[in-house]
Amino acid sequence: MTRPHSLRLAALLGALALTTALGACAPLIVGGAMIGGTMMATDRRTSGAQIEDQAIELKSLNRIRDVLGERGRVSTTSYNRMVLITGAVPAEADKAAVEQAVQRVENVRSIVNDVEVMGSPSFASQSNDAILTSKVKATFVDARDLSANAFKVVTERGTVYLMGRVTEREATRATELTRGISGVQKVVRLFEIITETELAELQPRPAAK
Numbered sequence: 001m002t003r004p005h006s007l008r009l010a011a012l013l014g015a016l017a018l019t020t021a022l023g024a025c026a027p028l029i030v031g032g033a034m035i036g037g038t039m040m041a042t043d044r045r046t047s048g049a050q051i052e053d054q055a056i057e058l059k060s061l062n063r064i065r066d067v068l069g070e071r072g073r074v075s076t077t078s079y080n081r082m083v084l085i086t087g088a089v090p091a092e093a094d095k096a097a098v099e100q101a102v103q104r105v106e107n108v109r110s111i112v113n114d115v116e117v118m119g120s121p122s123f124a125s126q127s128n129d130a131i132l133t134s135k136v137k138a139t140f141v142d143a144r145d146l147s148a149n150a151f152k153v154v155t156e157r158g159t160v161y162l163m164g165r166v167t168e169r170e171a172t173r174a175t176e177l178t179r180g181i182s183g184v185q186k187v188v189r190l191f192e193i194i195t196e197t198e199l200a201e202l203q204p205r206p207a208a209k
Contacts, residue, residue: 042149044165044194044202045080053078056105060085063101067094073120074098077154079163080192081109086156088118112190114156121157129155132183136160139177146170146177158185165192167199 043050056078064074072089083102089095099113121129133155140148151174152163160178162171171191178187194202 042147042204044150049080052081052107056081056083056108059105060102060108063105064098067097067101072115074115075154075156076102077152077161077163078108079152079190080165081107082163082190082192083108083111084154084161084163084190085111085113085115086154086161088116088120090117090119092117114159114161114188116157125157128183129157132158132160132181135181136178136184139181140174143173143177146173158183159188160184160186161188161190163190165194165202167196168193169196170199 045053057076060076060078060083064076068074068089071094072087074085074087074089077084077086083105085098085102089098095113095115095117098115099111102108102111133153136153136155137148137151140146140151140153147170150164150166150170154161154163162174162178166174171189171193175187175189178184
């Protein structure tokens with residue numbers, strides 16, 4: 001039998017795909033990626049929190065579009081209801097309006113507004129950021145002492161933002177690895193720190209024989 005949260009997830013992801021298709025030319029970006037079954041199972045957020053974060057990102061995009069129109073380029077990324085706003089807008093008033101728009105979205109717990117007042121980044125800059133994000137993720141996958149799926153990585157103008165529910169040990173290790181990657185200008189930690197005991201409780205339990 002299909003569980004109710006699975007139905008909600010399917011509907012939400014369908015809406016995300018439709019919104020992305022309709023707004024392909026819009027300069028607004030949703031930070032969340034599609035959630036596959038394996039990634040959803042290994043994500044340290046509850047399935048409900050993952051769905052809620054996707055909803056927050058979608059609603060934030062719509063609210064920002066209403067207040068910003070075609071001005072600037074803004075991205076939103078939600079992790080456990082903490083929303084990171086990055087990108088560029090032409091005026092301080094636009095930066096404030098973007099934050100106020102996200103504040104009006106239901107279930108948002110906190111906001112980190114790192115939008116810059118400047119011209120939109122070049123295609124080369126955006127491409128470089130995408131490459132850096134891929135490098136960071138690949139480095140986490142290669143690290144035997146980290147669970148790559150515990151982290152969300154966002155890069156803007158060479159600054160790498162790290163989000164996730166991790167221990168202080170994992171946070172320190174991930175930060176060190178990221179700082180060692182060529183091209184990374186700065187690392188911003190937006191972690192929700194948990195204890196080693198809490199981490200042990202989050203690990204999948206072996207199936208009963």
